[in-house]
Amino acid sequence: MSFSNEKLALLQDSLNINRRDFLKTSAAAGAAVSLGLKPEPAKAFAYEPYPRDDELETVVTSCAHNCGSRHMLVAHKKGDVIVRLSSDDGRYQQGGAFGKDTFEEPQLRACLRGRSYRSRLYSAERLLYPMIRVGARGEGKFKRASWDEALGMVAQRMEELKAKYGPTALLDQSYAGASYGVLHKSDQIEGLLGRFLGMYGCRTNSWSVPSYQATTFSSRTTFGTIEDGNEDDTFAHSKLIIMWGWNPAYTFHGGNTFYYMRMAKQKGCKFVVIDPQHTDSASSYDAWWIPIRPNTDAAMMAGMAYYIFANNLQDQQFINRFVQGMDPGTMPHWAHGQESFKDYISGRSDGVAKTPEWAADICGVPAKDIIKLAHMYATTKPAALKASWAPGRNAYGEQYNRMAAALQAMTGNIGKLGGCAEGVGKAWHAEGIAYPYDEFANVWYASIKSDRWAHCVLNYPNVKREEIGLWPRNDERDGVPPNIRGIFWQGSDWFNQLTNINKEIAAIKKLDMVVCMDSTITPSGLWADVLLPIATHFERHDVALPWYKGHYYIHRPKVIEPLGESKTDLQVFTELAYRLGFGERFNPKANRNYFHHNDAVDESYLREWWVNKVMHHQHVTMPWEEFKKRGVYKFKLPRPHVAFQDNIEKGVAWSTPSGKIEIFSSTLAQTKDWTKTQYGYYIPAIPKWIEPWESLNSPKTQKFPFHMITPHPRWRTHSIFHNIPWLRETYTQEITLNASDAKRLGIKTGDTLEVWNDRGGIVLPAFTTERCMPGVVIVYEGAWMDLDEDGWDRAGNPDFLTLDEPSPAGGFAYNTILVNLRKATNGRTHRPGWDKQKTARSHVFRRDY
Structure with a gap:
C-alpha cells in the first residue's frame, strides 16, 4: 500500500x-x-442498536390525508413505538405474495410523504395535551390544561354564544386534513363536526370546497353528478392524453396514475401539457408543452371548439343522441331561439367569432398550436382530455371546466374506454360512513362560501347575501347573514390556507371563541383559544377509503396507544355532547365512559359498517375478521370503471333535468333572481369566456406586472408535512420566475425577493428557469405562515396575496393574482420554517405562563 x-x-x-x-x-x-x-464486526451505535426486522411487529395501516391518493403504510413497531414505515409489497391482499403487482390489483405504494409520517407522528410540534391561550390571540402563548378544564370552557362558551347570538354563532370549518376515515371523519360535507354542531342546534356551514368548487359546479351542472371520473387503469387505453393544468407527478388523482399512464406511453400514446410552467410530468412523458397565460384557459378551449365546428370534426351523432344545447338542433323546445353553444362559438349571437386567432390574442398560445391541438383531439380516438382542478381555481373558473366538458362531449369521448369526462374525477363509489345516520346530521342554520367568513364577520350585519354566498332556505332565516362569533377547526389548517389571510387576521380578532382540534401545532392553532390534541390515525381504529379514485379498503388498527393525552375526534365530540345534553343521540353505541375506553365501541361500529354496507351492498364475501387480518381488500372490477358508460351503451339517463349532458343548462337558463341563489351572481347557461378580475391582459399590470400561480407541491399536502425535515430537504419554498424576467431585473437564483400587491407581502428566495413562461411567477401553496413585525410573511405563503372575492359558482381564485417583486429591502429575510435552526417553537407550548 x-x-x-x-x-x-x-x-x-x-x-x-x-x-x-x-x-x-x-x-x-x-x-x-x-x-x-x-x-x-462493528458494535458501535450512536444510540440503542436499531432493531432487526425479526424483532419488530408488522401492522398494515394507511396514509390519512387528502393528497390525491390514500395508500398502504406498513408500520414496523417494537412495543408501543413505531420504528419505521414501509408500504405495499403485494403480500397482504387475498391471494397475495411478495412482489405481486398486477394490472387488476396493483400495489398501493405510498409516496415519500406517507413514508415520512413517523417524523410527523413524533415531531416536536406534536400536540400532546389540551392547551388554553394565555397571551393575545395569535401570539402563540398557551398553558397546559386538563381535559375537564378545556372541555368545560368550550361547552360553557358554546352555551353562552348560542344563547346570546342564536343558531348561526358557531362556524364549522372542518376539512379532510387529518382525520379522514369511515368512523373518525373530519370532512366538510359529512364529517363529525357537522353532525355535532347540527345536533346541538348552532351551526353555520362552510359550503364551498377550496380545491375544486368550480369543478363541482361544472360537473353537477353538466352531468348531474360529481362521479364523472374513470378509474386510472383506463388511461392505459388512451391514444392521446391532454393534461390541462394537471401535473400528476405532484398531484395524482389516484395513486397508480403513473403506472397506467406509463403503459399508455409504451403503447404509443401521445401526451400534451397545457400549463404556464414546464412540469415534471411534461418531462416524464416527453409531452408537447403549450405554455398559456394563467386564467385564460376557457378562451383557448373556445378557439379549439371553433376549429372543430368550422371543419365539421365534431361527433354529430353523439351530440344528437346525448347532448343538450351544443347547437340549435339540440336546444330544448322551451328554449327555442335562445343561444346555443355553437351560436356563441361562431359569433352568431354576439358578433364575435371565437376563432383560434381571437383566442391567441387572449391566451398567448399561437393560433397554429390551437389548431394543431384541436385537430389532434378531434381526430384521435379515444382521447382523454383531463381537465384538472387548478385552472378552475381562478376567477370564473367554472367557465373553464364547463368549456372542457363541451370539448369532451363534442368529440364523443365521454363514456368510452380511453376517453374522459373528468372534471371532479370521482370514480368508484366507496361506502364512506360507519356511524349511524341521524335526522340532525349535517343540519345547518346558515351556509356560506368557505373563504367569505372573514368578510361576513368584518361587515356584519351590513353584508349582502351574494357577497358571502349565502345558501337559500325555506324559512324565516332565508337571506339573513349569520352572526358568527366562534370557529371550530377540525382536521383543518384553513386559517393558513384560505384566501386573503390578512383579512382573516383582522376578522379573527373579533371572535369570542376559536377551537382547534388537531394532532399537530399548526399556524391555525397559534390563533386559537383552545387546542385539543387529537390522536393520529396510528392511534385509533378505523378503515381508510380510497381518495376519489381507487377501489379498495385498508384496515387501520390502533397501531400504538395515543401519545400524551390525545383523544379521537369521536371521543371529544361524544364527551362534549354529554356535557351539552345530547350524548346518547350523538353516539348511540356508547355511554359516558367512552371518553376513557373507546375500543369496543369503535370495533362495533366498524364491524357493522363492513357487514351491512360492504358485504351487503358491495357483495363482498370476506368476513370482517379476515379483512382485519389481511389489512386490505382490493376489488376486482368486472370491467374498467368508465364514467357514463352505461348512459352511452344502455341508454341510462343522466341525472340532469333533461336526462342529457347539458352544455346548455336547464337550471341556469331558468334562474330569475341570482341574488337568491348560493352563487349570488349571474352565470350564463352555456360555457363562455369571461375576463377575470386580474390577468396579464389587465391594465392592473402597470402596477403589478406578474401573474402568480400557486400549484400544489409534492413535498406537502397543502400545509401538511411542512414541518417534516426529510421533505424540507428536498425543496425550498421559493418563487420561480422566467430567466429573461430575472435578467431584466438583475435577479439571480438565491436572491431574496419581496413579493407584494394590495393584499399583503411575502419574502422568499428566487429560482430562475426557462421552464416558466415570461410574465408568470410560481409560488407553491401551503407554507406555514411566519409574520414579521410589519405583517410580511417570511415563510412565503402566497395566500397573503390572494383575493377572497367570490367567483360566481363558488370557486376560489387561488391562481388569479397579480403581483410585483423586487430584491428584499429593509433587512427583510426569508425564514423557511419553524425549524430553521433545527429547533422547534414547540417550547412555547410547554411553558407555564
Whole structure:
C-alpha cells in the first residue's frame, strides 16, 4: 500500500494527524492484512442498536390525508413505538405474495410523504395535551390544561354564544386534513363536526370546497353528478392524453396514475401539457408543452371548439343522441331561439367569432398550436382530455371546466374506454360512513362560501347575501347573514390556507371563541383559544377509503396507544355532547365512559359498517375478521370503471333535468333572481369566456406586472408535512420566475425577493428557469405562515396575496393574482420554517405562563 505526497497531505488535513503517526497506522494495517487477520464486526451505535426486522411487529395501516391518493403504510413497531414505515409489497391482499403487482390489483405504494409520517407522528410540534391561550390571540402563548378544564370552557362558551347570538354563532370549518376515515371523519360535507354542531342546534356551514368548487359546479351542472371520473387503469387505453393544468407527478388523482399512464406511453400514446410552467410530468412523458397565460384557459378551449365546428370534426351523432344545447338542433323546445353553444362559438349571437386567432390574442398560445391541438383531439380516438382542478381555481373558473366538458362531449369521448369526462374525477363509489345516520346530521342554520367568513364577520350585519354566498332556505332565516362569533377547526389548517389571510387576521380578532382540534401545532392553532390534541390515525381504529379514485379498503388498527393525552375526534365530540345534553343521540353505541375506553365501541361500529354496507351492498364475501387480518381488500372490477358508460351503451339517463349532458343548462337558463341563489351572481347557461378580475391582459399590470400561480407541491399536502425535515430537504419554498424576467431585473437564483400587491407581502428566495413562461411567477401553496413585525410573511405563503372575492359558482381564485417583486429591502429575510435552526417553537407550548 503506497500513497503519494499529495494524498498524504489531504489525509493529514482531514484526519488532523501528523505524517509519522499516519505511516505507523498504515504499516500496522498492512501487517494485519498480510497476517490474514479478519476484522471484528462493528458494535458501535450512536444510540440503542436499531432493531432487526425479526424483532419488530408488522401492522398494515394507511396514509390519512387528502393528497390525491390514500395508500398502504406498513408500520414496523417494537412495543408501543413505531420504528419505521414501509408500504405495499403485494403480500397482504387475498391471494397475495411478495412482489405481486398486477394490472387488476396493483400495489398501493405510498409516496415519500406517507413514508415520512413517523417524523410527523413524533415531531416536536406534536400536540400532546389540551392547551388554553394565555397571551393575545395569535401570539402563540398557551398553558397546559386538563381535559375537564378545556372541555368545560368550550361547552360553557358554546352555551353562552348560542344563547346570546342564536343558531348561526358557531362556524364549522372542518376539512379532510387529518382525520379522514369511515368512523373518525373530519370532512366538510359529512364529517363529525357537522353532525355535532347540527345536533346541538348552532351551526353555520362552510359550503364551498377550496380545491375544486368550480369543478363541482361544472360537473353537477353538466352531468348531474360529481362521479364523472374513470378509474386510472383506463388511461392505459388512451391514444392521446391532454393534461390541462394537471401535473400528476405532484398531484395524482389516484395513486397508480403513473403506472397506467406509463403503459399508455409504451403503447404509443401521445401526451400534451397545457400549463404556464414546464412540469415534471411534461418531462416524464416527453409531452408537447403549450405554455398559456394563467386564467385564460376557457378562451383557448373556445378557439379549439371553433376549429372543430368550422371543419365539421365534431361527433354529430353523439351530440344528437346525448347532448343538450351544443347547437340549435339540440336546444330544448322551451328554449327555442335562445343561444346555443355553437351560436356563441361562431359569433352568431354576439358578433364575435371565437376563432383560434381571437383566442391567441387572449391566451398567448399561437393560433397554429390551437389548431394543431384541436385537430389532434378531434381526430384521435379515444382521447382523454383531463381537465384538472387548478385552472378552475381562478376567477370564473367554472367557465373553464364547463368549456372542457363541451370539448369532451363534442368529440364523443365521454363514456368510452380511453376517453374522459373528468372534471371532479370521482370514480368508484366507496361506502364512506360507519356511524349511524341521524335526522340532525349535517343540519345547518346558515351556509356560506368557505373563504367569505372573514368578510361576513368584518361587515356584519351590513353584508349582502351574494357577497358571502349565502345558501337559500325555506324559512324565516332565508337571506339573513349569520352572526358568527366562534370557529371550530377540525382536521383543518384553513386559517393558513384560505384566501386573503390578512383579512382573516383582522376578522379573527373579533371572535369570542376559536377551537382547534388537531394532532399537530399548526399556524391555525397559534390563533386559537383552545387546542385539543387529537390522536393520529396510528392511534385509533378505523378503515381508510380510497381518495376519489381507487377501489379498495385498508384496515387501520390502533397501531400504538395515543401519545400524551390525545383523544379521537369521536371521543371529544361524544364527551362534549354529554356535557351539552345530547350524548346518547350523538353516539348511540356508547355511554359516558367512552371518553376513557373507546375500543369496543369503535370495533362495533366498524364491524357493522363492513357487514351491512360492504358485504351487503358491495357483495363482498370476506368476513370482517379476515379483512382485519389481511389489512386490505382490493376489488376486482368486472370491467374498467368508465364514467357514463352505461348512459352511452344502455341508454341510462343522466341525472340532469333533461336526462342529457347539458352544455346548455336547464337550471341556469331558468334562474330569475341570482341574488337568491348560493352563487349570488349571474352565470350564463352555456360555457363562455369571461375576463377575470386580474390577468396579464389587465391594465392592473402597470402596477403589478406578474401573474402568480400557486400549484400544489409534492413535498406537502397543502400545509401538511411542512414541518417534516426529510421533505424540507428536498425543496425550498421559493418563487420561480422566467430567466429573461430575472435578467431584466438583475435577479439571480438565491436572491431574496419581496413579493407584494394590495393584499399583503411575502419574502422568499428566487429560482430562475426557462421552464416558466415570461410574465408568470410560481409560488407553491401551503407554507406555514411566519409574520414579521410589519405583517410580511417570511415563510412565503402566497395566500397573503390572494383575493377572497367570490367567483360566481363558488370557486376560489387561488391562481388569479397579480403581483410585483423586487430584491428584499429593509433587512427583510426569508425564514423557511419553524425549524430553521433545527429547533422547534414547540417550547412555547410547554411553558407555564
